[in-house]
Amino acid sequence: MASEVDMIFPIGWQSPKNANNLSKMNKKYIKEDKQIVNIDNLHNVFDGVAGAEWTNIVMWKKDYDNHLSGKQLVYTNGKDPKKVKLVTKKNDVDKPIEITELSQLVKKHFGFEPLQKITSVLKPYGLRTDVPKDPSKYQLPSIQDERFKKDDLELWTGGRGGRKIKYVPKNYPFPRVSEALHSYKVLVPYAWGNWSESAGLGGAYSDIIIAFPNVATTETWQESGNFTSLNIAKKHAKYLMTKFVRALLYVNKFSQHSTTAWGAVPIQDYSEDWWELSISEINEKLFDKYHIPNEIRKFVNDNIQDKNESNIVNFK
Incomplete structure (x- = not known):
């Protein structure tokens, strides 16, 4: 050797x-x-x-x-x-005491259900990242660069070249079909948070995407939520971008991958009127909702990367 x-x-x-x-x-x-x-x-x-x-x-x-x-x-x-x-x-893995205490307080709240329940598995359509380059490698039909028919499905792909939209026929034989295919949902990179602590706990977080009905994705993203309206999908996207959520995601996150790390993040029903506010304002409303002490709020706000509505694709 x-x-x-x-x-x-x-x-x-x-x-x-x-x-x-x-x-x-x-x-x-x-x-x-x-x-x-x-x-x-x-x-x-x-x-x-x-x-x-x-x-x-x-x-x-x-x-x-x-x-x-x-x-x-x-x-x-x-x-x-x-x-x-x-x-x-x-x-x-040592996690800051403020983060673990935040998680404990949130889980004690009445009706807590983890966001993992409405987050897809890895590869929600069974498609690897390289499928668009050579579908035949996976015994799949060709993938189109443009829409040929009105009812063709969008296929969001990722990789070194960045986000790209491809198209497939509505009857494309996906290895797996997500229940959210024909609904509004939010696409979140499965490797969300680059783990570079210089940007804050969990690292730097890339943009997320509001996906419309009849949109599928490769393994680059997980689907979060399954909604009947664009308005609820927008509220959900803002929720995911709060420091409150990303602090709770960090509880069960041990690498760039976030696939199964959503167990400490609570599902919301978006019934409160304050979901129309900005991400930073919603963040504070969430602290109020779960009765989070000031010292934990300050720690989260000081140690999680700032994000705003400009980091949500298709928000406007």
Whole structure:
């Protein structure tokens, strides 16, 4: 074996996960190996490769001592170096006491139901990110660059080139069909929050999308909600962009992926008149609704990235 090695891995091994063979990497002696010089988390290096939106390059040197006492030096796209402890158990991930107390107060509220109940699984239509480039790879028919018929469905795709809209016939044989296909919903990146703590807890959050009826998506997004009106979808999108929600999302978030992290976020019925207000004003109304003490409000407002209506595609 060479004395210096660069290794490329899916980023998931850094999180305390054991699914999909990650148990082979989720070992203390691996995550605390002092021979790791640094880790660089890179976004969309392998454009179009399924599951490779985030990857990392691990630099390893035989007999090297990084003097980090079990931590690792982690970069994001070659920048913002941080000393990070890669843990093997979720219970070992330290979350700020203010965030855990916020979650406890919210869950005590009468009628609490988690947003996970109205959030789709990963790949709500069974489509990988690279499907538009070569559908035949998955034994699927072609995907169109333009709408040929009035009832064609929109297909939102993502990747290194950014958001794109493709089209498929209304009877396209999706491997899976979401119940929200013909409803209003909000598309949220499954990797929501880039985990760069310089932007705040959870990192920087990308834009979300209000999706109209007859819109499907690749695995780039999860569907949140299943609504009969655009007005309710707009309120839901504003809710997701509050610091209140993203603080609660952080409770169960251990990597960029948010797929199953919505368990501490409460479902809303949007009956209060204040849902017509701005995102920042709604944020404060939510603190009032759940009787959140001032010190927790201040911590959340100081430590979660600011977002506003301009970060919601199709809001206007």
